[in-house]
Amino acid sequence: xxxxxxxxxxxxxxRGQQVTLSCSPISGHRSVSWxxxxxxxxxxxxxxxxxxxxxxxxxxxxxxxxxxxxxxxxEMNVSTLELGDSALYLCASTTGTSTNYGYTFxxxxxxxxx
Amino acid sequence: xxxxxxxxxSLSVQEGRISILNCDYTNSxxxxxxxxxxxxxxxxxxxxxxxxxxxxxxDGRFTVFLxxxxxxxxxxxxxxxxxxxxxxxxxxxxxxxYQLTFGKGTKLSVIP
Numbered sequence: 001x002x003x004x005x006x007x008x009x010x011x012x013x014x015r016g017q018q019v020t021l022s023c024s025p026i027s028g029h030r031s032v033s034w035x036x037x038x039x040x041x042x043x044x045x046x047x048x049x050x051x052x053x054x055x056x057x058x059x060x061x062x063x064x065x066x067x068x069x070x071x072x073x074x075e076m077n078v079s080t081l082e083l084g085d086s087a088l089y090l091c092a093s094t095t096g097t098s099t100n101y102g103y104t105f106x107x108x109x110x111x112x113x114x
Numbered sequence: 115x116x117x118x119x120x121x122x123x124s125l126s127v128q129e130g131r132i133s134i135l136n137c138d139y140t141n142s143x144x145x146x147x148x149x150x151x152x153x154x155x156x157x158x159x160x161x162x163x164x165x166x167x168x169x170x171x172x173d174g175r176f177t178v179f180l181x182x183x184x185x186x187x188x189x190x191x192x193x194x195x196x197x198x199x200x201x202x203x204x205x206x207x208x209x210x211x212y213q214l215t216f217g218k219g220t221k222l223s224v225i226p
Binding site: 004031033035041042043044045048050055056058090092094096102103104105106107108110 | 148159163215
């Protein structure tokens with residue numbers, strides 16, 4: 001059974017640019033969540049999608065957005081990149097139909113903003 | 115406001131001994147707790163979880179204890195092995211919430 005796939009693994013962008021990250025969940029999983037990991041703040045929740053609808057949103061500015069497609073694949077977009085957006089972005093998937101669940105994480109996309 | 119706290123950034127344990135990782139939370143609405151293990155450049159890997167209706171859950175060498183009145187949980191690893199060396203994250207979620215709140219992690223080093 002394939003795991004959660006995130007692409008690309010590494011990305012370098014310049015301040016002011018925008019970036020799109022992709023996540024393919026485990027087959028059959030309809031919930032996809034995104035997290036940002038930084039050394040100072042740890043793992044912080046960005047948003048969660050289920051059946052193409054955003055169900056939860058974390059405390060991040062509107063520059064961070066996401067979407068989910070009918071095949072459950074998800075993308076997140078960060079516009080007007082800032083140096084502080086440099087982080088490991090992790091995607092996690094689960095069935096999404098029960099709150100007692102185990103999320104499976106991907107290996108992440110390492111974004112560096114210069 | 116940190117709702118999930120792991121107060122020990124690091125822990126060193128001799129191989130074969132017990133590792134105890136601690137986690138405190140402040141939000142009484144949390145009802146499900148998870149532990150994840152993370153190696154550098156990889157995503158977190160789920161280890162073990164516990165529902166708030168239980169006070170203990172065991173899986174092989176890993177046991178999680180939950181003390182609801184103290185809002186405290188701990189992960190015991192017995193016996194500790196060098197391959198257990200990683201960063202361990204405690205996470206929590208509330209009923210009906212599909213959002214995990216993580217602690218900042220504890221780096222465990224198991225010394226051969």
